[in-house]
Amino acid sequence: MDDEYNYCEICPVNVISPVTGECSQVIPTYDQFMFTRSYGGRNVISHNLYATYPTVGSTPTWTFDPFPSSVVGVMALSSSPYTLPAYLRNPVNRIIALCLPSTVSTPGVLFLGNGPYYLNHESNVDITSLLSYTDLLKHPKSFGYFIGVNAIVIKNRSINIPSNATTKISTLDPYTKLRTDIYNDVVRRFSRVTKRIPPAKLVAPFGLCFNNSVNGINVPDIDLVLQDGKKWTILTANSIKQVTEDVACLAVVDNGPTSEHAIVVGTYQFEDNFLLFNLENSTFGFSSSLLHRHTSCSNFNFTISQ
Template sequence: MFSLLINLLVVVVAFIVIHANEAMAAYVPPYTSMVVPVNKHTDAAKHLYSVQIMTSYVNMQFLHSNFLIDIDAPFIWHECILEWNMYRPDSCPADTLCTSPVSCEEYQCTDVRTSYAYENPFCPQPTNSSTLPGWGFCTCPVNVVNPVTGACDQALLNYDAYFFNTSDGRIPFDGFFGGYPNAACVPPSSLKSFPANVTGVMAFSTSQYALPEYLYQPLKKSFSICLPSTSSAHGVLFYGTGPYYLLPQSNVDLRSYLSYTPLLKHPDSFGYYIGVNAIVIKKRSINIPANAATKLSTIDPYTILRTDIYNSVVRRFSMVTKQIRPAKPVAPFGLCFSITSTNVTKASSKVPEIDFNLQGGKKWTMSRENSIKQVTNDVACLAFVDGGATNEPAIVIGTFQFEDNFLVFDLENSTFGFSSSLLHKQTSCANFNFTLTHGP
């Protein structure tokens, strides 16, 4: 009799679990994405971009912090204070982000150190010698690498929390969604080279400790970046599968502009790679070796080409722009033109598009806005940089080529979506309506 009751209980529990899972799978949230503003920063050694994210809830309101967008970083790190007793009165200074520590004895500590640590020969070997006052456990030091300088530093692993406004793709709602990743705390001295008001690095890589890994429910694992070309207006980052809209075309889903190519994996990186078969300039194709990897970067400001590829691109571009008066090169560029701010429109008609022919037969077009950089009032340059004869990867596509392009990293289907310049669609990445409204 007792055995019969046990078996009946097992059947009932299984029935409840199955139907609960079915209900969760069938659940359709009243929003389609999460959305955060993107800022362009021009006050560091190179142009960088950050997301503005809500962090801890202090004095009846959320703190907002800016984090550099890094699609290669293995985990999140930022300025904060570890506080093991968060409930102690006045334990955290006003307007300061305080988080809970991860002990060196917890599995996350070993996992991050052995599987997701930054690969850098100059990083010191982490130890378990640090502790917090009044805490009976060792903390978990981990290495981080500054994306601005390349310098290595140590941080302390923590338990973090971030909050995001939800959206229908047109406007943000006042409701929010939370993510609770492991991150790492650094002192203010680690951020000296960062742009003003940027206090950390937000990892959007393929690592198990990057932000996308913590946000996938109930949304599909996909994020979209639209980098602004100006520091005076916000770009936008979505998490979710869309739709996505920019003003003034409030009824045009940006997904209708996208072409797709496979995202490729690299054994030594958590970043994102695509296959480039050729670079085409005015119908002349520059073939790319089959073993040449192409990486996408939100840290490098301009596309970097290995010397053999760079020389071929410059040679061809020079040949088809003979009508534009050359100028003395301005570092870091090797090919420059005499294009003043007053005749830029006229010169644009003489600048050819640059097509990246991608795996799968698609073409990513770099228009004049993403290929020519105005560096002074009188000089503009081809925004491609010589990476050296042994540069690996052979091609790194940088942020100048991303600006005002809508880019989708679909992690579930391992595809990369790209729009080419939105300026030719009479909109830009600065045109999302961030007016907060009540949710549906």
Template sequence: MHLPIRLIVLVVAFISHERGGIAQYVQPYTSIVVPVNKHTDAAKPLYSVQIMTAYVNSQYLKANFVIDIDAPLIWHDCILQWNIYPGSCPSNTLCTSPVSCEEDYCTDVRTTYSYDNPSCSPVTNSSTLPGWGYCTCPVNVVCPVTGACVEALLNYDDFTVNTSNGRNVFSGLYGPSPNAACAPSSSFESFPANVTGVMAFSSSPYALPAYLYQPLRKILALCLPSNLSAPGVLFFGTGPYYLLPHSDVDLRSLLSYTPLLKQPDSFGYFIGVKAIVIKEISINIPEDTTTKLSTTEPYTTLRTDIYNRVVYTFSIAAIGIPRSKPVAPFSLCFRTFGIDNGVGLKVPDIDFSLPDGKKWTISPANSMKQITKDFGCLAILDGGASSEHAIVIGTFQFEDNFLVFDLENSTFGFSSSLLGEQTSCANFNFTLTDLS
């Protein structure tokens, strides 16, 4: 042990002894935290997180990644270089180190995840880098906007995020080093402006949660904003979690929990739904159906047989509200007379009845999509008669709900709308606080 390090250790030990024993150091943070932005300039609404990707010229480069809780792998706009040194990477471009096709890791990734997508062709080890004696490791990824298959090259990446105690954002940084993949810039033409990657938050061994270690617990907390003016928030860690103006209310106190379910050949998240209840009328869901949670589908979709019963029941329950001509992709619309976001409409709540008697209430703020100031529509879509999943709960129903994916205990926590608590997902305090 070098002398300076030895002296530091002795001093720390002496101080601890004087206080009655050697105390274990406890990190001041309980989670990492990143802002969540909503985008409406692509083919469908999407949500992104901003991540620091590289330290260049005494500052961090930042990139925006689509949040995908189903994707098995992180991928983004970057360039592979086998020998990265100062000045070798083009200005304002992220360069990363390649994974060789001869490495076991390349084989592991290819054999433990796959996309069931007809547009994906088998990958081959054909490319190499100038001056590098090994072939690269191509993998297939799928665009969350278009569904098109993209060939990307596996890399060694470094990301940086801020830490938090659930109430403040600290100046201290946390640096996970996941394996990701570099895709051509053209792959992101369908993405929202300034969004150049996909951040996988699934249960895959190659998604970001797999690379986040102690003192963090494997708990993803997500709060999607409902508008473009202010960001929502994503935590990864044990909590607590707070939103203004109720800085003394831990959001965990608002949560109900239901088991997360596994599905074959998927790293996504699923829950059990026994029935959909509208104004005490229960629409039972067959036991063999699956309910998927999605951050890339904008609206809840129901298999046609379930959809027809839900729309009929909802229309009967809202019989006194004047109808409006439907507008695609919705089939049931109402006149709202300028009511903001449809919240003031006297439409009924929609309850997802869950195992153990729990229910997830979808309030009018999350069921009615305001189209113009004069009319809004029931934001539930027909998924088709043979849809893979009977129910897919989409992001419109997530907005301003606090959601917790506890990967350690395989449970899903949900709050229902925070608007009823006089707060929203846009109310986290992102002001930077010095750890010292």
């Protein structure tokens, strides 16, 4: 063998912190991820079932400064060919199911692969039976997840969304961000249908706040009308944020007049919602609030059978 082939070329790549946006260089390599098989939330088989070898990289310790001290790594779950979902193969298909809790004191759950998914080991209800589905859309400049939203409906009044506008599902943004023209229409309409609730001094970053020290908050649902006519209903638990003991605010923020995406659905809007990203057939499943069904993401209860 010629000497020119007796070397290993190392190519560093740039990675961006999802929290700070800062860039650092890493040397890509491969690592082994071992999966255990779960019966959809009822129990876990204790032996390893499946291994995969996605691309990984080690970053400087300072890149984790913004994270809680217990965080030692970040797993990308986008549709990029270099993230974990791209390496999933049968029997663990490229399906991600996410259910975020509404409090930091209780856990949520993340499933990789097919269901069924049960809220706890005693439940006979597969949560996929509660889901509505819409198509996941591709974006030419992003590996994120996108859906088509045609309108936002608040108490029978429709706010139309331009046909060329994009709607992104984001686990990095805490609240839904709306382009200024859409944001102004939503706040104006929501203010009108809640005019009997005493207003409160604004609390950043929100643009509409209420005094709920006396009567509490009872507001209309917000419906995202999707491209296929399905509706993703945002109930009060996901539309109103309690920011102080006496003040609650509409949990959407102004993303500026020239934002790349007309709508970015943030994590507050899908707390206690079960979301399913099926990369096998490019569909997105959503439950709306599980609280409406007298349960929550924190009810997932795994028991390990030896």
